Amino acid sequence: MAKLPFSLVTPEREYASGEADSVLVPGTEGLFEVQANHAPLMSTLSPGILVIRNAGTERRLFVRGGFADVNPEGLTVLAEVAIPEDELKGDVLGRQKQAAQKALSEGGTPEQVLEQQRAVDVLAGY
Amino acid sequence: MPSLKDLKDRITSVRSTQKITKAMQMVAAAKLRRAEEAATAARPYAQRIETVLGNLAAGLTPGAPGPKLLTGTGKDQVHLLVVATADRGLCGGFNSSIVRLARERIVSLQGQGKTVRLFTIGKKGRDQLKRLYGDLILEHYDTEGTKTVGFEQAKDVADRLLALYEEGAFDVATIFYGRFQSVIAQVPTASQVIPAKPPARPQDAAPVAPYEYEPDEEAILTTLLPRYVAVQVFRALLENAASEQGARMSAMDNATRNAGEMIDTLNLQYNRARQAQITTELVEIIAGAESV
Numbered sequence: 001m002a003k004l005p006f007s008l009v010t011p012e013r014e015y016a017s018g019e020a021d022s023v024l025v026p027g028t029e030g031l032f033e034v035q036a037n038h039a040p041l042m043s044t045l046s047p048g049i050l051v052i053r054n055a056g057t058e059r060r061l062f063v064r065g066g067f068a069d070v071n072p073e074g075l076t077v078l079a080e081v082a083i084p085e086d087e088l089k090g091d092v093l094g095r096q097k098q099a100a101q102k103a104l105s106e107g108g109t110p111e112q113v114l115e116q117q118r119a120v121d122v123l124a125g126y
Numbered sequence: 127m128p129s130l131k132d133l134k135d136r137i138t139s140v141r142s143t144q145k146i147t148k149a150m151q152m153v154a155a156a157k158l159r160r161a162e163e164a165a166t167a168a169r170p171y172a173q174r175i176e177t178v179l180g181n182l183a184a185g186l187t188p189g190a191p192g193p194k195l196l197t198g199t200g201k202d203q204v205h206l207l208v209v210a211t212a213d214r215g216l217c218g219g220f221n222s223s224i225v226r227l228a229r230e231r232i233v234s235l236q237g238q239g240k241t242v243r244l245f246t247i248g249k250k251g252r253d254q255l256k257r258l259y260g261d262l263i264l265e266h267y268d269t270e271g272t273k274t275v276g277f278e279q280a281k282d283v284a285d286r287l288l289a290l291y292e293e294g295a296f297d298v299a300t301i302f303y304g305r306f307q308s309v310i311a312q313v314p315t316a317s318q319v320i321p322a323k324p325p326a327r328p329q330d331a332a333p334v335a336p337y338e339y340e341p342d343e344e345a346i347l348t349t350l351l352p353r354y355v356a357v358q359v360f361r362a363l364l365e366n367a368a369s370e371q372g373a374r375m376s377a378m379d380n381a382t383r384n385a386g387e388m389i390d391t392l393n394l395q396y397n398r399a400r401q402a403q404i405t406t407e408l409v410e411i412i413a414g415a416e417s418v
Contacts, residue, residue, distance in 0.1 A: 007170070009170045009171045009174060010277075011168060011171045011280075011356075011357060012167060012168060012171075012276070012277050013168065014167065014170045014171075027340055028340065028341055029340045039338060040336065040337045041337065041338045041339075041340065042178070042337050042338070042340070042346060043340035043346075044340070044341065044345065044346055044349055065353075066353075067178065067346070067350065069174070069178055071337075078171060078174055078175060078178075080277070080281075080353070111345075
């Protein structure tokens, strides 16, 4: 099966790059899975778990705020925050939770509230 | 003619100063490397977001009402100058050259009858601008106590800028910072952040593949533009951090060399004075012996 060139970048550094069999992206309008030769697509991200599947292995990362850009050259995920799932505990988790709660209480447009609610929901599972 | 003891004291003092400048130079060199690494690491994100924005902006029909962040307020009356400097001195002309560029801009804008507001980042810039343009300073962002530039900071600054823009506090925002060219050369630079200027797509670029947008183009553009502003602020802050360390490194290198030269001259003076003293003493003894 053809491999999907893929990269995950945050403002501070290039988080991961390489090839994958498929990547499951938490889009604003729902989860979608990207494989090689996907049609060009641009979607905003919703806070959630990004799953990178490659040769039977799985990497799970919490991502928040950004975009997924699928073009003929591959998939690029631009996320403001990216944290591997197994590091999502203790202090790091607490800070993320706090930030999401705070943003939720501040309110905003219905879309913003929905996004923050999702972040709170996802994080509550850890 | 200073006494022998005075000279000796001065030599010791200059020598300890030299030790300090030498240490500062080495610290700056280490920090510079880290700052450069951070700047390189941030590049992919900035590049991607530029490409995406360029693609989206190219798809907009020119003249059509777009997001305010991209098209501007339609006016050009109130200018906000964001002046980013360091919190500390002892880095040569780094801070003052940025402030000088900003000041020239203020004078020229005011000459054209525009209103100028200031947003300062970093202590030194505020201190220098406060004297002349204290009443123009709208906001100040404190970077003291933070060791490395993080995206969080850039986002804070960008959020404040965007809030001010929403309120209609200004029409055009320009950020002033030191662009890092090399350890010896840091170029004070001004670049416009609001309204956002997406990089022009090269004419021969391949036509954009027909994208599918989720939710839709407009929604994506409205979430993307604030990020683009934050990225530009972030880049300016990173460049500034690298420039500051570079400037400090070369300033401290000069200082160390100067101190070395000073020690040499003082040593020569000291030896001369010592020999003169010995000669005088000998002459006195001989004169005394002869008179007996």
